[in-house]
Amino acid sequence: MKSNDLAQSRRLSLKARLKRVLGPAGVFFRGFLEHPRMVGSVIPSSRTTINAMLDPLDWSDCKLFVEYGPGVGTFCPHILDRLPRGGELLVIDTNPLFIDYLRKTFGDSRFHAVLGSAENVEEIVKSIGHEKADYVISGLPFSTLPDGVGENITAATYRVIREGGAFLTYQFKGAARDLTAKHFPRVETGFVWRNIPPCILAWGWKDAASADETQA
Ligand SMILES: C[S@@+](CC[C@H](N)C(=O)[O-])C[C@H]1O[C@@H](n2cnc3c(N)ncnc32)[C@H](O)[C@@H]1O
Numbered sequence: 001m002k003s004n005d006l007a008q009s010r011r012l013s014l015k016a017r018l019k020r021v022l023g024p025a026g027v028f029f030r031g032f033l034e035h036p037r038m039v040g041s042v043i044p045s046s047r048t049t050i051n052a053m054l055d056p057l058d059w060s061d062c063k064l065f066v067e068y069g070p071g072v073g074t075f076c077p078h079i080l081d082r083l084p085r086g087g088e089l090l091v092i093d094t095n096p097l098f099i100d101y102l103r104k105t106f107g108d109s110r111f112h113a114v115l116g117s118a119e120n121v122e123e124i125v126k127s128i129g130h131e132k133a134d135y136v137i138s139g140l141p142f143s144t145l146p147d148g149v150g151e152n153i154t155a156a157t158y159r160v161i162r163e164g165g166a167f168l169t170y171q172f173k174g175a176a177r178d179l180t181a182k183h184f185p186r187v188e189t190g191f192v193w194r195n196i197p198p199c200i201l202a203w204g205w206k207d208a209a210s211a212d213e214t215q216a
Pocket of ligand 1 (some may be wrong): 028043044045067069070072073074075092093094095098116117118139140141145149177
């Protein structure tokens with residue numbers, strides 16, 4: 001092998017090794033560097049945040065779970081572990097880098113990764129054969145989204161969730177919780193210290209009794 005070819009093959013294998021070592025964290029960091037306002041954070045959520053958000057839900061009859069802004073899929077294996085056999089997980093992200101990574105990473109037949117905006121959740125849910133979602137979780141950085149986008153997303157989310165379902169958010173600032181309270185009649189909140197940075201949790205419930213009083 002010529003010395004030029006050797007140098008090039010060393011560079012390639014260094015790049016491949018670096019990619020393997022950095023794994024999802026490297027993909028997430030690259031996504032942040034390319035779109036800092038849309039990604040909103042350099043570090044994925046902690047295991048404490050994931051369990052605190054997902055544990056209070058009734059998983060027994062969950063048919064469709066939707067996640068906005070999955071990034072590199074920090075929540076996805078934990079959602080798939082909890083989903084019953086007939087349940088499905090739909091993730092929606094605006095970043096093609098993340099969607100491409102997720103499609104290559106999760107081979108589960110219950111998993112759907114769609115490139116698009118959470119604003120269009122109703123048509124995306126229909127496109128995979130569902131009318132309603134049981135639960136929607138959002139990792140979106142509501143406080144840095146373009147004007148009006150957070151409002152549109154929360155209104156569409158209220159419409160797409162079935163009676164008895166819930167909208168879950170975790171965010172470093174209170175923007176997501178406040179928007180949830182504007183659209184959902186009952187909101188429960190929590191706080192997780194063990195996250196970088198610590199975050200505010202909110203569950204907006206679409207209770208059966210309040211479902212006709214459409215606030216969206
Ligand atoms: C803070 S990251 C969430 C990371 C991940 N959920 C976690 O907990 O580690 C925010 C994600 O929202 C995505 N995003 C931003 N605006 C969006 C929109 N309108 N619809 C769907 N995804 C969006 C970004 O591409 C990014 O993947």
